[in-house]
Amino acid sequence: MRIGNFEYVVPGSIQEACQFLLEHGADARVFNGGTDLVIRVRDGHWNPKYLVDIKRIPELKELSYDDVNGLTIGATVTLNQLGSLEVVYRQYPVLIEGAHVVGSLQVRNRATLVGNICNASPLADTAPALLVYEAQVQITGVTGERLVPVQEFFVGPGKTVLQPGEIVTKVIVPPIANSEGKYFKHARRKAVDLSSIGVAVLVIGKDGNHVDEVRLALGAVAPTPVRAKRAEALLKNATVTPELLEQVKEAVASDISPISDIRASKEYRLEISGVLAKRGIAEILGWE
């Protein structure tokens, strides 16, 4: 079964890749993990003339951590490779939890974190984590580099701020101290499913039931992954009580704009988003 009709191009450098992509515009697509792209080409949704395989560019393989810059994740680092750095589990648990529930084990050996955000599905499981950790996206084009905060990177379902000739070369997750978090992937199946609702909860400066800050980000409940700003405002320098959590649950519903689709209804998403936000905070505070 042949799929599509395209040429396979292997640039040797980031600049070569950007140049080729700029020259060929919509006829060329970046080919990274391929776990979204191959399916779209097979189904005829995408019809590129050129696939630009960036996996052989050495600079894009970087995966490193230091206390000044934080975590650097190169464009071709796979979701499973992310787990090869022990510090990710300690410092960025929400990210590793999100990364390790995408697709399946086999998919995670090919799919990349950068590919997950460039595909820009509203339900991308790595996005809520990147939002709560306030990551930066480094974009390179023929004229140079720019750094975009992840909350500005997504503009709509499947749409990012990437311009023709630009590729994401790395994601940088800043260092963070004194934080605890978790990611809930609420789906119909425990594996090999897309999220119905994704909720990332990050508690910063926990001291008993007092918190300095809580960051909440959600996927699959809006045109892009979003932070729940009104809910977060209730938790700034707060002593958390069951009553406050009820208010947080209501506020989350006002921070999102879900639709009904094949996986869940709008009403279900409105309800469960708040439930999971509450549950995350309660679990982190040791209430459950």
Added chain:
Amino acid sequence: MKTYRVSFIINGRKQVMDVPANMTLLDLIRDELDLTGAKCGCGGGECGACTVIMNNNPVNSCLVLAPEVDGAEIITVEGLVKNAELDKIQEAFIENAALQCGFCTPGMIMSAKALLTKNPHPTEKEVRAAISGNLCRCTGYKKIVEAILAATTK
């Protein structure tokens, strides 16, 4: 149609071929190399019936394109048989009746092989996680999990 020369190792043997860009690794091993163990179940990386081991990792071969295999090392279920002797995972599958129609079986065995190569003594939870990307419509998975755990004691 443009072709690309790839040089790779498959089941321990070096292979050099000219492949088109729009052929998947699954098509390559089934149609060009007669290695028909891996199956096309969904064609989209959701069922795992096409699982092979590529560079020590289990992957869905339906999502890998043929030109990408240049320089890679690939193992398929056919590569588990050594000197006409079955791999202990294959024996355990037979002894524990871990298959009915057999369609998911090569992919299941490759996921199991990848697991036991990295982790020779997994817990049941780890086994279930390792095969969570392989769907079976016949067995209900119980006997498959038992077989993989039994293989660890062989």
